[in-house]
Amino acid sequence: MIITLVKKQTGHEFIREMEETYKSLNELEKLFKRTNNMKMYVDLENWKYYRENPNEMIEITESLVTNKLSLSDLDLIILNTIKHEKPRSIRDLAKKINKDVSNIQPKVKRLEEEGYIKFEEGIKNSKIPYLTFDEIKLEI
Incomplete structure (x- = not known):
């Protein structure tokens, strides 16, 4: 069984989350250069994109594969x-x-x-x- 959690948000809401996490785009760029972390790279590219497209809707999914449903x-x-x-x-x-x-x-x-x-x-x-x-x- 696959359980998929879906979160919908606008580009503007995504940017707000990134600001809470990384403080600023410049700060994220510095962190990425130091760590070469792939998640930070994706966040950086998305931040740049949604800065230009703040009203675009984003659908973020996270999937879990399990043999039993843990939700009662x-x-x-x-x-x-x-x-x-x-x-x-x-x-x-x-x-x-x-x-x-x-x-x-x-x-x-x-x-x-x-x-x-x-x-x-x-x-x-x-x-x-x-x-x-x-x-x-x-x-x-």
Whole structure:
């Protein structure tokens, strides 16, 4: 089975991500010259391209090959709730799906470890979950 995670973004959003990662195009060029890292080369070329085409849509995919699907029904409910209801914290997520936070916490941690979600800092040390993709495609 092949699981493909699809993230859609504009060239402008891509550039913003690159600025968060590398700070500036010049900084990335310096890093690439020092390391000759192929990922940095691809990021550099893409940054230059999308600087000229900021409104172009990008579809970034990441594929995983596995013999078993590790997503349970509850995992899918969690992902769907994060996407559509945008909870402000893990506690808010648990409340939205009528589950105890102690049952949700380990599930959310595993989804983060597997790359399905990330967190940004919220108020009062809360963690705001967000998806790292727009679609999940399954191929059998």
